[in-house]
Amino acid sequence: MKRRVVITGLGIISPVGNTIAQAWDNIVNGRSGITNITRFDASGFNSQIAGEVKDFDPTQYISAKEVKQMDTFIHYGIAASLDAWRDSGLDINQVNAERIGVIVSSGIGGLNRIEETQTEYLAKGPRRISPYFVPASLINLISGQVSIMLGLKGPSYAVVSACTTGLHSIGDAARLIEYGDSDVMIAGGAESTVSPLGIGGFAAMRALSTRNDDPATASRPWDIDRDGFVLGEGAGVLVLEEYEHAVKRGARIYGEFVGYGMSSDAHHITAPDRDGPRRGILNAVRNAGINADQIQYVNAHGTSTPLGDKNETEALKLALGEHAHKVVVNSTKSMTGHLLGAAGGIEAVFTTLAVHNQVSPPTINIFNQDPECDLDYCANQARDLKIDYALSNSFGFGGTNGSMIVKRV
Numbered sequence: 001m002k003r004r005v006v007i008t009g010l011g012i013i014s015p016v017g018n019t020i021a022q023a024w025d026n027i028v029n030g031r032s033g034i035t036n037i038t039r040f041d042a043s044g045f046n047s048q049i050a051g052e053v054k055d056f057d058p059t060q061y062i063s064a065k066e067v068k069q070m071d072t073f074i075h076y077g078i079a080a081s082l083d084a085w086r087d088s089g090l091d092i093n094q095v096n097a098e099r100i101g102v103i104v105s106s107g108i109g110g111l112n113r114i115e116e117t118q119t120e121y122l123a124k125g126p127r128r129i130s131p132y133f134v135p136a137s138l139i140n141l142i143s144g145q146v147s148i149m150l151g152l153k154g155p156s157y158a159v160v161s162a163c164t165t166g167l168h169s170i171g172d173a174a175r176l177i178e179y180g181d182s183d184v185m186i187a188g189g190a191e192s193t194v195s196p197l198g199i200g201g202f203a204a205m206r207a208l209s210t211r212n213d214d215p216a217t218a219s220r221p222w223d224i225d226r227d228g229f230v231l232g233e234g235a236g237v238l239v240l241e242e243y244e245h246a247v248k249r250g251a252r253i254y255g256e257f258v259g260y261g262m263s264s265d266a267h268h269i270t271a272p273d274r275d276g277p278r279r280g281i282l283n284a285v286r287n288a289g290i291n292a293d294q295i296q297y298v299n300a301h302g303t304s305t306p307l308g309d310k311n312e313t314e315a316l317k318l319a320l321g322e323h324a325h326k327v328v329v330n331s332t333k334s335m336t337g338h339l340l341g342a343a344g345g346i347e348a349v350f351t352t353l354a355v356h357n358q359v360s361p362p363t364i365n366i367f368n369q370d371p372e373c374d375l376d377y378c379a380n381q382a383r384d385l386k387i388d389y390a391l392s393n394s395f396g397f398g399g400t401n402g403s404m405i406v407k408r409v
Contacts, residue, residue, distance in 0.1 A: 002178040005257040006246050006409065009088030009239030010349050011080035011188075015051030015232050015336050018079070020087070023346075024353050028382045030364045032216040032335045034230050039194050047208035049215040050194045051232030051337030069132040070145070071110030073235075076342070077142030077190030078149070080104075080235035084186060085150065088239040089251060092151055099183040101154030102143040103173045104190060104237055107165040107341025107396070110137025111193045142190055154182045162396030163301075165189050166236060166344030171260035171404055173240050183245045188237035188345030199231060205270070207305065219338075220365040221302040221331035222309050222373040229303040232337030236346030255355045256407040258389075259288030265399030272308050273399065277315035280401035281391065285319070288405045290389060293323040295405070297360050297385060299351040299392040302331025303338050312393065313373045328385055330378040334364045344394035344402065351392040355406050360385045 010020050015033025017023035026033065034051045042048040058067045058075040061082055067075065081104055092100065113136045120128045135141055140158035147156040155176055159168045166189025173187035193199075202208050209228040211218040220226040246253055261283025265276030285292050301312055317324040332350050339346055354360055359382055366379040387408060394402045 003180065004243035005174045005177045005240050006243050007238050007254045007257060007352050007406070008241045008246050008251045009084040010254065010352060011082070011084030011087060011237040012235070012346055012349050013053055013056060013076045013080050014234035014236070014346055015053060018053065018056055027332055027335055027350060027361045028359060030335065030362045030380065030382070032364065034215045034218055034337050036215055037194060040196055042199060045199050045203055046210050047199060047203045048212040049209065049218055049230055050199070051230055052194055053234050069136055071113040071136045072192035073106050073110060073190045074142050074145060076192060076235035077104045078145055080188060080190065080237040081146045081186050084237040084239045090184065090239070096183065097151055098153045100152045101176065101182045102146045102152055102156045102186045103159060103169045104142040104146060104186060104188050105158035105160060105165045105169040105341060106139045106142065106190050107160060107162050108191060108193050109139040111198050112195050113137045115195055115197055146186060161400045162398060163338070163340050163343055164394040164396035164400045164402040165341035167348065167392065167394035167402035167404055168344070170238055170344065170348050171402060174257045174260060177240055177242050183242045185240045186237060187240055188235060188348065189342040190235035190345070191340045191342040192233045193340060194231060194233050202231060209304065217365045219304045219334045221304045221334050221363055222370055222377050223366050224368045224370040226304045226306060226309065229305055229333070230337035232339040234339055234346060235342050236349040238348055238352065253409045254352045256409050257404065258407045259284040259405030261287055261403040263401045265401070267399050269398055272311035272395065274311050274315040274318060276399055276401050277312060277393065277395055278318040280403045281315065281319040281393065284391065284403035284405050292320045295320065295327055295389045295391050297354055297387045297390040298327055298329040299347050299354065299390065300329050300331050301393045301395050302333050302363070304333060310370070310372050313375055316375065324375060327376065328360045328378050328383065329375050330361050330363045332361055347392050347394070348404065351390050351406050355387050355390045355408050358385060358387055359383065
């Protein structure tokens, strides 16, 4: 019999704030974190906006020397992990260290460091390549660094599945607890790709919004004038814990992780397919042991792309039937942008907080709702809401899908 898994710690570094209190306040009040790009001169790009992390000092978490030895995505992942750990109130000792692990992953990894190293190499030759270049860029090195810093001797690895990375990391971590491989897992996603190649690559695909004159309203999930997603960055991390373990130590429990579903479209590397998400959602519902009509809130993938938003709407209607019209759906990406491999991480944080606080955040920037997207998207205003079961979706390139369900405790 599988063991119960609860959420006892939350950590976030994001365009809307670097603490749980600040990020949640901004999300509930509909404040956008999207601005003009400041990291590099983006004037030559057709998309010049992003959800950048602001006022973040990695030396609050890592020594100045070590900061230079890691890419930015690792800084974000470590910070969110350590904050989530502190939030959980857990202590590590020789007895429990082997039962605690980490899966904090990234979809792309050290793109900034790779670009900088290539520039340095071309200008000054191979002797200028840092010996830290490889470990600074590897995706599993968030988990590795956190395990070293905290002395965690349980499972430590990364999951890489494009924009489903964060959710898959959390779902896999929950499974490790359910089936007895660990008692506690730190899990989530981190990403930092606001760089010339990151912006340039997605812009070349025509995936990004070009509403450069009005960054705060550029991400418009389900609005008829949506023109693409806005790239975001940051990290979102949960501490997952076996239920009895948490109760025994008197932990604060934010919610219970009850359902995890996965599927593949087997259709196209980038074009969405509604049957894949439908199956992933239903797999999560089945895993949770509930009926689809028990879900009251959905934190949607909701990227603000013309095809993707319509596709997810159709998938929700197929999975939930008539009940889809009674569910409150929102996209926090309207405020954060799309954090790629970190999206499922920060959205798991927001989903958990929605359940814990019994509030649906708004989807901002719905000025003219697309008639083909006909669900209740909690347009522009947060709403007090009875949420016993919340669903969160993430979908990634390659047609990989993940859905998770959080239950009120």
